[in-house]
Amino acid sequence: MNRLDGREISKALTLFADLVIVGSGPAGAAAAWQATKRGASVVVLESGHWLEPADAKLTTFSAMSETYRGMGASVILGDRWQLAPVPTLQGQLVGGSSPINGAICWRMPKDVYAEWLAADPVLEEALPWGLLEQLTDAVETRLGVEPTHADVAGPKNSLMAKGAEVLGLEHRPIRRNVQGCVGSGRCIHGCPKGAKSSVDRTLLADAMERGATVLSSTEVKRIVVERGRAVAVEGKTRAGGRVRVAAKQAVIVAASAVQSPVLLLESGLKHGPVGRHFQCHPGVSMAGRFAEPVRMWEGATQGHEIIGLRHEGLKFEALGFGLAVLAGRLAGVGRELSAGIGELAHWLDWGVAVRAEAEGRVRSVFGRPVVTYLPTARDVRLFRRGLRVLGEVMFAAGATEVEPGVKGFDRRVTDGDALSRLERSGPERAGAYTSAITHMFGTCRMGSDVESCVVRPDFRHHTVESLYVADSSVFPTNLGVNPQIPIMALASLCAMRATGFTEVHS
Numbered sequence: 231m232n233r234l235d236g237r238e239i240s241k242a243l244t245l246f247a248d249l250v251i252v253g254s255g256p257a258g259a260a261a262a263w264q265a266t267k268r269g270a271s272v273v274v275l276e277s278g279h280w281l282e283p284a285d286a287k288l289t290t291f292s293a294m295s296e297t298y299r300g301m302g303a304s305v306i307l308g309d310r311w312q313l314a315p316v317p318t319l320q321g322q323l324v325g326g327s328s329p330i331n332g333a334i335c336w337r338m339p340k341d342v343y344a345e346w347l348a349a350d351p352v353l354e355e356a357l358p359w360g361l362l363e364q365l366t367d368a369v370e371t372r373l374g375v376e377p378t379h380a381d382v383a384g385p386k387n388s389l390m391a392k393g394a395e396v397l398g399l400e401h402r403p404i405r406r407n408v409q410g411c412v413g414s415g416r417c418i419h420g421c422p423k424g425a426k427s428s429v430d431r432t433l434l435a436d437a438m439e440r441g442a443t444v445l446s447s448t449e450v451k452r453i454v455v456e457r458g459r460a461v462a463v464e465g466k467t468r469a470g471g472r473v474r475v476a477a478k479q480a481v482i483v484a485a486s487a488v489q490s491p492v493l494l495l496e497s498g499l500k501h502g503p504v505g506r507h508f509q510c511h512p513g514v515s516m517a518g519r520f521a522e523p524v525r526m527w528e529g530a531t532q533g534h535e536i537i538g539l540r541h542e543g544l545k546f547e548a549l550g551f552g553l554a555v556l557a558g559r560l561a562g563v564g565r566e567l568s569a570g571i572g573e574l575a576h577w578l579d580w581g582v583a584v585r586a587e588a589e590g591r592v593r594s595v596f597g598r599p600v601v602t603y604l605p606t607a608r609d610v611r612l613f614r615r616g617l618r619v620l621g622e623v624m625f626a627a628g629a630t631e632v633e634p635g636v637k638g639f640d641r642r643v644t645d646g647d648a649l650s651r652l653e654r655s656g657p658e659r660a661g662a663y664t665s666a667i668t669h670m671f672g673t674c675r676m677g678s679d680v681e682s683c684v685v686r687p688d689f690r691h692h693t694v695e696s697l698y699v700a701d702s703s704v705f706p707t708n709l710g711v712n713p714q715i716p717i718m719a720l721a722s723l724c725a726m727r728a729t730g731f732t733e734v735h736s
């Protein structure tokens with residue numbers, strides 16, 4: 231009864247709960263997890279479907295079309311002077327992006343937290359560091375977060391360790407939310423072995439055991455506000471049934487930093503900078519060729535990272551994706567292309583996530599998000615610096631040549647001089663760089679100032695009672711690290727605020 235599938239519901243449906251949560255990703259699942267620990271009744275509405283390990287897709291195309299929002303093709307547009315389309319990847323599943331993400335876990339960095347307090351000291355009381363740490367511990371324990379084991383790392387991860395060691399850069403095995411990973415290398419298609427402790431299999435499953443209902447394949451269209459209070463949400467199932475879920479206590483919006491502002495705007499809730507201050511971590515990547523086969527598709531998808539330049543806004547990660555994506559870098563047709571395909575076992579791809587300063591905007595166009603975003607000149611300098619370092623690590627690890635993937639620059643590079651030239655005088659246009667975005671923030675910013683923030687420091691909307699926003703749209707800034715664990719910790723706190731509890735339940 232507590233798993234309702236909108237693909238099978240074509241008639242009108244009305245439900246009631248203490249808390250109604252929109253979105254079942256890390257934010258929504260963590261909010262449901264905390265709220266049900268406190269005895270609240272919860273209904274979670276999710277526009278995506280459940281993904282079982284047996285349904286994990288073998289091909290990149292089918293994974294993208296069945297598990298990613300907009301088939302993974304949603305693009306950020308740049309601005310009208312400089313069109314620079316960049317894919318923004320988001321899962322559309324029960325569990326949000328969690329079932330198809332890289333499983334990298336970082337705790338909230340204390341230096342970023344300090345920046346938030348410096349900008350708005352009221353946050354210190356609202357988000358006490360000790361409480362955030364306790365909530366983070368609880369989430370990490372439930373998800374079984376641990377460093378990647380050497381026996382599942384594979385060459386793409388161990389070579390990054392080797393290169394970083396040679397250059398004296400701080401590096402480490404990535405901490406991940408996996409249990410019994412065998413290094414299938416397919417995290418971003420959904421784990422075929424069910425080894426990822428994604429939130430659908432952990433936090434949400436626990437919440438359902440405690441009575442929460444999850445209504446999947448159902449899109450929320452509107453938050454219903456009466457006399458200044460959020461009292462319900464309305465939506466539509468995939469089979470066409472109209473749904474209304476009434477909230478006795480509160481509505482928690484956890485639809486992501488892209489979809490949450492759109493839902494507020496579509497509900498006529500235009501107070502504050504809703505949709506503005508969009509921030510992210512653009513990721514640029516580089517391919518490297520090694521004399522020995524490195525079989526990038528084997529081993530933990532993302533098992534190693536270089537963290538020594540985080541203070542510059544750069545974090546380097548080994549990447550793992552299907553051959554179809556790697557093959558996207560190949561040039562030519564006919565014999566040239568088939569020779570390239572024959573060589574793929576020798577190539578691997580690593581990325582650098584940039585803590586960009588640029589701010590963009592999410593608008594609602596016919597109820598769909600359109601994001602405009604353009605990295606600043608300083609951000610593009612960081613792309614260049616990040617690529618140079620990536621190339622140097624690859625050479626230090628034994629690569630014979632690298633491909634920076636930068637339009638207007640050498641396609642293949644075989645020495646460090648060309649890498650320094652890339653950093654010094656590479657293209658200044660953001661659109662010249664091969665990039666993608668998977669971490670997004672800031673579009674319903676939290677803070678004490680009623681004019682410049684959408685929600686209060688306790689996650690409550692500034693002008694609508696009983697309405698909370700729980701996801702990374704409330705983050706005052708981006709983090710410079712992978713956000714899923716901080717999102718879960720803050721969403722847990724949001725649920726505590728919404729249910730009126732102050733003590734952490736283990």
Ligand SMILES: Cc1cc2nc3c(=O)[nH]c(=O)nc-3n(C[C@H](O)[C@H](O)[C@H](O)COP(=O)(O)OP(=O)(O)OC[C@H]3O[C@@H](n4cnc5c(N)ncnc54)[C@H](O)[C@@H]3O)c2cc1C
Nearest residue numbers: 253255256257277326327331332333334450701712713714
């Ligand atoms: C390919 C990829 C790899 C990543 N790797 C990592 C990683 O290794 N480590 C890390 O920390 N982070 C990673 N991330 C980012 C991380 O997964 C996200 O930051 C996180 O999932 C965001 O959580 P969320 O709950 O805010 O949003 P989401 O995970 O996007 O969940 C929001 C959910 O709300 C649903 N929804 C939206 N609108 C509505 C509506 N109107 N009605 C009903 N439902 C709605 C969506 O379908 C979605 O399921 C990755 C992301 C991607 C895409």
